[in-house]
Amino acid sequence: MPPSAAPPTVPNGRGDADLTSAAVEHIMAENGLSTGSTNGHQHIHTPSGHGSGVSRPNLQDIDASKLTYTFTTLSRGVPPPDVHSIDGATVCTDHMITVKWTSKSGWETPELRPYGPLALMPTASVLHYATECFEGLKAYRGFDGKLRLFRPDCNAARLLTSSLRISLPAFSPAEVEKLIIALMAVDGPKWLPRDRPGSFIYLRPTFIGTQAQLGVQAPSEALLYIIASYMPILDRPPGGLKLHTSPDDMVRAWVGGFGYAKVGANYGPSLLATAEARARGFGQILWLYGSEAYCTEAGASNFFVVWKNKEGRTELVTAPLDDRLILPGVTRRSVLQFAREHLAGEVEVVERPYTIQDVIDADSEGRLLETFAAGTAYFVCPVSLIHHRGQDIQIPMGKAGEGGLYSLKLKKWLADVMYGNVEHPWGVVVQERR
CATH class of the missing domain: 3.30.470.10 (Aminotransferase class 4, branched-chain amino acid transferase, N-terminal domain)
Incomplete structure (x- = not known):
């Protein structure tokens, strides 16, 4: 916006409260782009035509x-x-x-x-x-x-x-x-x-x-x-991924911050606690948030829990996006879409806040079925243990010890698209130069 231009008006007098979101909207409009949101996912709409x-x-x-x-x-x-x-x-x-x-x-x-x-x-x-x-x-x-x-x-x-x-x-x-x-x-x-x-x-x-x-x-x-x-394969750690919950004196992201953006500032401050967790034999940190200890992310990956709720229905649960606390992962998005499409009537997909105490309660009551991390680096990686304040939560890993029923199903469906076992719009074929 040129220096001489008048500042844009903000509806409903929200300008003082929504400086960051208003600024993003102004830039998008200025550049001929628009954003939409569906179920917490941000979509970028670009008008057709070059430039x-x-x-x-x-x-x-x-x-x-x-x-x-x-x-x-x-x-x-x-x-x-x-x-x-x-x-x-x-x-x-x-x-x-x-x-x-x-x-x-x-x-x-x-x-x-x-x-x-x-x-x-x-x-x-x-x-x-x-x-x-x-x-x-x-x-x-x-x-x-x-x-x-x-x-x-x-x-x-x-x-x-x-x-x-x-x-x-x-x-x-x-x-x-x-x-x-x-x-x-x-x-x-x-x-x-x-x-x-x-x-x-x-x-x-x-x-x-x-x-x-x-x-x-x-x-x-x-x-x-x-x-x-090149990068190593990370989705098959021997015995499953072991998580240590985050310490009380450290938080990775916060509401009103930039956890939803993939910026370098999200990662450097997490390395100290992660190194300590690995020195104790754990693969990643399960990041908790607030005095309620909400489960957010596993390392830099999204975190999922499969359990029976107290009414006996099977749920696939993960943290929501509407508070912009966690990264809207592409693998996360794909897992949820496939689960809604292929597991309808069998598993209810739930995006809502839940705490580490909810996980502990589900485990103690025999309702905890499986957990996994999902992201580009770790793909769909089964979690076998969560350590929280001196207590170990042992996670079922299936008969073969490779992961739970639903995490393996979701992993296979995604891999089939990635490696061409099935034709799907998500798999974009590259015309190679020889």
Whole structure:
């Protein structure tokens, strides 16, 4: 909005109370985007037509059709399937995509170029004010030989939500999705070879403020980049995932904060407690919130419980999104959609607050059936134990010890889409460049 423009009016006199949400709405409207919400999920609506993500004159939106290609001249071999890092550095593919933005001209031409270091000034905004957000999704080599992404539109839309929360510029999510697909079209054939069906690569779109000026302000320069890397399989820890509940003196996210946005500031402060939990033999923290000790997330994954309620009905329960406390995970969203579709009449899907005491009570009364974490990194990972204030809650792991009935069903349905065992709109096929 130009400095001379009058401030926008806010209906019902809510402007003083809703500064953050009002600011996001203003930016979305200014850029020709609109948001909607269904059952706590935020959706980004972009008008059809090229360049429709930016309505202001003289500012350029991201245009994936103008992507330039500079291919690497270095020949790096693809490591064995179980090698994910070398000398403490993550193994990444040959190329990355970068797009610069400035407040004067908008988005510049996207570039696909060799993977390598970024150049930042020591006073760059991201290094001082945490103007950074990112996404995580995977590309999958299907058993039918095809290369797929899983719901990349959801990740692109969530990246926009996160960027606006930390005053980074808006963009058309559909253009970012096209850039993600373009990177995989180039690097997928080599780094996810056809002789490794059932394998995956992790993609990390990242957005940072780069303006080289100290001062607490929205950056006037930014950089969006997309990289792809290997990562280990995390959804099958021996004996199941063991969780330690969060300490009383630490909280990961809070109502009115930014837990719903995938920003780096959500993760650094959690590392201390997580390291201590792992030193005690646990895989992750089950983050509790408030004096009531509401269950929120398991590490950086969404957390689910399957139990019989006191009326005897089977419920799949997870924390809600309406208070914006937790991250609206793409895997979470998919689990709930599949459960509502395939388990209707058998399992009731419930999104509501529930406490660790509710879990303890269900266990002591023989109503606790299974629990699992769900996210891009951990996929659908069964939880076998929760340790809370000196008490161990043992979670059933099924006859084979690999997880409960419903978590395994949901896991299989999702994997079938990801790896091409079934055709589904969520599995986006990448046309590979050979």
